[in-house]
Amino acid sequence: MKKHPDNIFSENIVYSLDTKKQTEYDNLLWESVLLLQVSGQMIFETSSEKITAHPGEIYLVRKHQFIKTTKTPINNEEYKAVLFILKEDVLRKYALERNLNVREKYKDKANLRLAESPYIKSFFNSLKPYLQDPKNIQDPLNILKVKEAVELLMRLNFDLTGFLFDFSEPHKADLDSFMRQNFKFNVSIEKFALLTGRSLASFKRDFKKTFNLPPRQWLQHRRLAAAHFEIEKNRKKPSAIYLELGFESLSHFHFAFKKQFGYTPKDIINQHKTK
Structure with a gap:
């Protein structure tokens, strides 16, 4: 199985993962990710849990985690997933504009499967033109897309405030x-x-x-x-x-x-x- 580098999300805000073979990679998520599983199966494992993502499922994956991911095509279909990176610099600006003040460090679940939402699905559909060359999403468009994602997530569940706007650095762990x-x-x-x-x-x-x-x-x-x-x-x-x-x-x-x-x-x- 092919090993991927552990910095593939460092530059883009949208990333398409496509393969016809089973692949595996380890990564450090330094920013939170919105993931749509399109086809095939993704198993992603963190230090606390192991999740299997099936076609049509959408996950919000927390920053500051190591993640081990196995991508598997199923029924002769090409594996495909789309990841949208919630850039922290944009989240900080959004929090200032909305006067959001999250004082406590987020301590709830780090990986959330989102309820079905036509708005979130429509958001991913809007990203399709950029998947061939994700770097085409430049300022100010990338800022607008991140803000759009946040607005939709907050509409889906306002309790995601702590998840999205906790800007604390990793504490000095044991x-x-x-x-x-x-x-x-x-x-x-x-x-x-x-x-x-x-x-x-x-x-x-x-x-x-x-x-x-x-x-x-x-x-x-x-x-x-x-x-x-x-x-x-x-x-x-x-x-x-x-x-x-x-x-x-x-x-x-x-x-x-x-x-x-x-x-x-x-x-x-x-x-x-x-x-």
């Missing part, structure tokens, strides 16, 4: 708890630092104090330990888990596994067969 929840995500060390509310230097320093290992070494050991458990206890095949556990290739996974444990996944599988 490293032990955070890393054990998020070690499976194959993103850069810099992005781990961002979501724990630390500079890169501070993250590395605190990490060494917490785990007595540098981040990359700890991540590999932790991922391999999880892989060993899945193969030995749950009898999973390496090909079924290596991407899920943050490895970029099956060959690298096999090499690292043999180096850490002194035997291969196949040795464990052969032990199962002799029992």
Whole structure:
């Protein structure tokens, strides 16, 4: 399965995901996303939940999350999803214009399936001309489209105020708890630092104090330990888990596994067969 870069949403406000093959990627969502599943199936997993999006479903996905996404075409149809990025600079301007003041940090569900709405569907239909070249949506049009999306979402559910207009930065997270929840995500060390509310230097320093290992070494050991458990206890095949556990290739996974444990996944599988 092809791995996608973890910064695909950095420039555009609308992004179309199309493929005829199953693909998987890990990402850091630094801004909230409005997602329409058009065809095929998307499974997206965060540190707190795993969701399967089916055709016609629309989700509002919270910023400041790692997300592992698997896209699967179904019934010989091309997979397609449309994502609209709710740019925070526009949200800030909107909040000022409307005199919205959200004082408490949002603590409710991070990923919301939205109720069916002809207005939201019409909004996604209005984006179709831009999907071939999303960068065509420039100021002031991109500002107007983000504001339009916010107006429609607020009409659908005014309780989304806290979701949309919480501009607080990630707090300084407890490293032990955070890393054990998020070690499976194959993103850069810099992005781990961002979501724990630390500079890169501070993250590395605190990490060494917490785990007595540098981040990359700890991540590999932790991922391999999880892989060993899945193969030995749950009898999973390496090909079924290596991407899920943050490895970029099956060959690298096999090499690292043999180096850490002194035997291969196949040795464990052969032990199962002799029992």
